[in-house]
Amino acid sequence: MSAFRLHSVSGGGNNPTLYQQPLCEREFGVRAALLMSAGVPFGGSSSSSNSMNTSNGNSLNNSGNDINMRRGQVLEVRPYVIAKNFNNFVIDDRRVDAPLPDPLTISSSRMKQCKPFVIAGFQLGLITPEVEEVLKEYAQVFVIKDQCVTLVDTLNTYDSRTKAVAAVLKDMRSQDKFLTLRGWRDEFFEVRINTGKPSIMRMERAATCIFGIRQFGVDINGFVNHPEKGLCIWLQKRSDNKQRWPGMWDNMVSGGLSVGFSVSETAQKEANEEASIPEDMVKDLELVKTISIFFESERGLSPNTEFIHDLELPLNFIPRNQDGEVSEFQLLTAREALDMVLSPKFKTTSCPVALDFLIRRGVLTDEMEPELERVKQLLQIPLLDFYRKLDE
Incomplete structure (x- = not known):
């Protein structure tokens, strides 16, 4: 199932608009995992997700899709399938019994349709056939070649x-060419192959997924070692006003x-804005590792690399949001947090950070x-096999 489609807009003239009937980003998450864990190919669904009720951060109810958390028994919702789903651009067969490519490379039937x-x-991004058709309208800026x-x-x-x-993107936005540009933020990302390499240009954040530009972010796993409940984890619920993944659960801090x-x-910066973590606690941030995924949704391509931080917090600390992007925080036991991460209410592209x-x-x-x-x-x-300097 392609995540890129052209749909005509009624009353909108002769020009088709990309993504007017978007495929829900969350469809690549748990509902797909439930089907494919049972060996059923997933073709997408517009049905509403199951509700998730939380009470004081201590109980979760997944409305009939309870996950068996007992030791020694395989989870009903398979993390392996979810991991395939947040890498759906590079994994053709996402059923639980389908093997991974060996070696694991950025190669799939979908990618073979694209141009660097x-x-x-x-080599800074990927252009899908659908995006290429739009870029042909801007020959004063873009050159379409056979190979790139x-x-x-x-x-x-x-x-x-x-x-x-930027001028092209402004015109695309005015014509509503891409759904993702409705989330214009006036926030810029550097266009580069890696954080240690020179930037070639900068681009509006909302537009990077149109061009398959590599995106970099930071995440903070805020956790507490509770004397009675053991390891507990802070999670945030995203504001309903967020352009992407509104109202879904997420890691404590990300940006x-x-x-x-x-x-x-x-x-x-994000620790302060999203959770009001004071400086004397932020100094204990531990950069643990990076993880990388390649996700495709109705908005475009997301080759994401996240810099993962762990932060142990005191029992009496309660995060408070300052930038309006978080509606609430919950402190969950480790088992409850796993249940949440494997639920339809958790942001798909944040699953890898939490699973790690x-x-x-x-x-x-x-x-x-x-x-x-x-996993x-x-x-x-x-x-880095793809995002690289061509003579290296």
Whole structure:
């Protein structure tokens, strides 16, 4: 099932608009996992998700889809399938009994339809056939070749590229070409193959998924070692006003790496804005690792790399949001947190961060998920195999 479609808009003239009937991002999550864990191919559904009730952060009810959390029994909702789903761009067969490609590479039937987006000798993104058709309208900026898409030769500096592409995006937005541009944020991401490499230009954050630009973010796993309940984890519920994944549960703190901020600066900024974590606690932030996934939704392509931080918090700390992007926080036991992560209410592209933490802490075991080693593989999609300087 392709996540990119052209749909005519009634009363909208002769020009079709991309993504007017979007495929729900969450359809790649638990409802798909429930079907494919049973070996049933998933083709999408518009049915409403099951409700999730929480009370004081201590109980969860998944409305008939209860997950068996007892040791020694395999989970009904398989983390292995969910891991395939948040890598749906690079995994063709996402059923539970389907093997992973060996070696695991950025290659799939969907990718073979796309062209690399190349600027100044760097392979920086991917252009789908549907996006390519739109770019043909902007020949003053984009050059469509047989093997790749690039920019015209005169756009040979950071500023000239940024300015020209911004003008195109402004026009696309005015014509409602892409659903993702409705979430315009006036926030810019650097376009580069890695955080340690030079930036080729900057681009509006909402537009990066149109071009398959690699995105970088930071995440903070806030946890408490409770004297009675053991390991407990803070989760946030996203505001209903968020452009993406509104009203869904998420990791305690997360945010994209914007222009002008380092990984450390972004983590500190987001910790303050999203959860009011004071400086004396933020200093204990531990950068643990990075994880990478490649997800496709109705909004476009998301090759994401997340810088994962762990932060142990005191028992008396209660996070409070300051930027209006979080509606509430809940402190859950580790088992309840796993239940939440495997529920339809959890943001699909945040699942890898939470699953990684639960694996590292021994909460999610190979008794619960026999394919645990493959889940770990799917947290490390080798994006550098594609996003690279072409002569390296």
